[in-house]
Amino acid sequence: MALHVLSVASEAVPLVKTGGLADVAGALPGALAPHGVEMTTLLPGYPAVMMAVKRGRVLHGYDDLLGQHARLVAGKLGAQPLIVLDAPALFAREGGLYGAAAGHDWPDNWLRFSALGRAAADLAGGLVKSRGFDLVHAHDWQAAMALAYLRFAPVKGSRVPPGVMTIHNMAFQGYYGREVFRELGLPRSAWKFDGVEYHGGVGMLKAGMEAASVITTVSPTYAQEIRSAQFGMGLEGLVVSRGDRVRGIVNGIDPAEWNPAVDRHLPVTYTARTLTRRAVNKRALEAEFGLEPGGGPLFVVISRLTWQKGMDVLLEVLDHLVGIGGRLALLGSGDSAMESDFRAAAARHPGRIGVRIGYDEALSHRMQGGGDAILVPSRFEPCGLTQLYGLAYGCVPVVARTGGLADTVIDANLAAREAGAATGVQFSGVDYPTLSAAVSRTVGLYHQPAAWRAIQRNGMKADFSWTNSGRAYAELYRELTGKQ
Ligand code: ADP
Numbered sequence: 001m002a003l004h005v006l007s008v009a010s011e012a013v014p015l016v017k018t019g020g021l022a023d024v025a026g027a028l029p030g031a032l033a034p035h036g037v038e039m040t041t042l043l044p045g046y047p048a049v050m051m052a053v054k055r056g057r058v059l060h061g062y063d064d065l066l067g068q069h070a071r072l073v074a075g076k077l078g079a080q081p082l083i084v085l086d087a088p089a090l091f092a093r094e095g096g097l098y099g100a101a102a103g104h105d106w107p108d109n110w111l112r113f114s115a116l117g118r119a120a121a122d123l124a125g126g127l128v129k130s131r132g133f134d135l136v137h138a139h140d141w142q143a144a145m146a147l148a149y150l151r152f153a154p155v156k157g158s159r160v161p162p163g164v165m166t167i168h169n170m171a172f173q174g175y176y177g178r179e180v181f182r183e184l185g186l187p188r189s190a191w192k193f194d195g196v197e198y199h200g201g202v203g204m205l206k207a208g209m210e211a212a213s214v215i216t217t218v219s220p221t222y223a224q225e226i227r228s229a230q231f232g233m234g235l236e237g238l239v240v241s242r243g244d245r246v247r248g249i250v251n252g253i254d255p256a257e258w259n260p261a262v263d264r265h266l267p268v269t270y271t272a273r274t275l276t277r278r279a280v281n282k283r284a285l286e287a288e289f290g291l292e293p294g295g296g297p298l299f300v301v302i303s304r305l306t307w308q309k310g311m312d313v314l315l316e317v318l319d320h321l322v323g324i325g326g327r328l329a330l331l332g333s334g335d336s337a338m339e340s341d342f343r344a345a346a347a348r349h350p351g352r353i354g355v356r357i358g359y360d361e362a363l364s365h366r367m368q369g370g371g372d373a374i375l376v377p378s379r380f381e382p383c384g385l386t387q388l389y390g391l392a393y394g395c396v397p398v399v400a401r402t403g404g405l406a407d408t409v410i411d412a413n414l415a416a417r418e419a420g421a422a423t424g425v426q427f428s429g430v431d432y433p434t435l436s437a438a439v440s441r442t443v444g445l446y447h448q449p450a451a452w453r454a455i456q457r458n459g460m461k462a463d464f465s466w467t468n469s470g471r472a473y474a475e476l477y478r479e480l481t482g483k484q
Helices: 020-035 047-052 109-124 139-151 180-182 204-211 220-227 236-241 272-288 311-323 336-348 361-370 386-393 403-407 412-416 432-446 447-462 466-481
Strands: 002-010 036-044 058-065 069-077 079-085 099-101 133-138 165-166 199-202 214-217 244-246 298-305 327-334 351-356 373-376 396-400 425-429
Touching: 002 020, 002 109, 002 466, 020 133, 020 373, 020 466, 036 466, 047 079, 058 109, 069 109, 099 109, 109 133, 109 139, 109 204, 109 386, 133 139, 133 466, 139 165, 165 180, 165 204, 165 403, 165 466, 180 199, 199 204, 204 236, 214 220, 214 466, 220 244, 220 403, 220 447, 244 403, 244 447, 272 298, 272 327, 272 361, 298 311, 298 336, 298 361, 298 425, 311 336, 311 351, 311 432, 327 361, 336 351, 336 432, 361 386, 373 386, 373 432, 386 396, 386 403, 386 447, 396 403, 396 447, 412 447, 425 432
Parallel strands: 002 036, 002 133, 036 079, 133 165, 165 214, 214 244, 298 327, 298 373, 327 351, 373 396, 396 425
Antiparallel strands: 058 069, 069 079
16 A cells, blocks of 8 residues: 655756755656655746646635635656645746845745645645555655644644655744744744744744754755754754654655756767767857866866855865866856956956856756866855766766765775775865865876776766665654554
8 A cells, every 4th residue: 555645845847946856856756656656746936936836726714724725636746646835915026936036035934834834734734635655755844834734733634644755955944023923823832942932033844844844954964954043043952852853865866857877958969888979068168158178177066055055165166176277167146246356357357257047957867968167166055956966977087075966976085096995085174275175286196197086987887876865764654654
């Protein structure tokens, strides 16, 4: 008998994406199907999502979902079941998923995502008779209230299923003033230090973590790191108190989307055996970024331009990178000061540094398929996906030793190279000396073609498909539900 799981998320590929969360929420249902788990995804009805369920069946109509008219509409996310919360006053707007523009959150985000949580708790409580759920899996603060509602305000008479709270990034916690509490439709008993109250306000991620049967995060190293003040962002005490109820399961990548042998975005496809074909992609990428062909490695960066991602340190290292024969193609957006600093660096190093500000999925594939090395100098990184794509594409990851980057890349030190295990370059601590040394080391390795090729091939052989992670989540669900 299939286990029925309701996955609650604020974004999922192929419908809406701002970051790694969407990749995970989109791939997980398909990865779980072979393990006897049927995962239904609940998404907010943003315009792009409503397009996909235009002819969908209405499962339920609300007159008053936290004061809103809303409907639950059935659809498909890929081949798996989808339910969309159609609440036009909350989600039918132009602009970003979380704000009009980066850094300008919608002022009613607390209401938008509490409504999503309330609807999830209703579904889990049997609101739609034909769809019952054995477990609720909430992703990040935007979905966390689902577990708080299940704990403090479940559908009367219903059996409350276990809940999993997955943290994709501890830096985003959904914290609001205490005045919103009375709008949430929660009983007064929820207002307590191990409930939704957090530093005198409402802490949504915190409330989800308190209510969850198990908390997971997206790599074993990050699960350890968030026990410390440096990475726990104020919630480290709660993490420690949950003990072995905090687990780390590393993300996978979707081989249907990210496979250089069949990638439709690449000028030329290739495998580990036909790596020389990558040269065509590299030439095309150089031309696309206005870079001069050269003898040194072509570094790429595909990233949000933020402090978390170490992009300020990368800016400092660019003159060194160019000075030792490297070139850089960067695709990203985020912090506007960093965006102009990268543009200025490109102007300073014409033909050596090319910068594209924006978001471009197809270009990100071409960069992985043509670049020599991908730089990921994150100060913290719960899992990270771009280094996994780099491994699969023979675009050697050069990464900070933190979170999922530490768990997925094997540094090309002598022992690892002799053992045939090295897959990339790691460095500890993100600052000018460590990053510039890592860039130098990468350039040195690149000029040893046999060693470089071995590193590329090892990475391409590593299995970061969803098979293992899918099994780990399925086992967790079985442990919590007691169902086989
Ligand atoms: P995060 O979720 O913290 O941003 P991840 O590495 O987990 O970081 O996931 C980032 C995802 O977003 C990857 O799939 C990456 O390829 C993609 N991405 C990031 N920036 C861009 C961009 N400017 N254009 C296209 N894809 C991007």
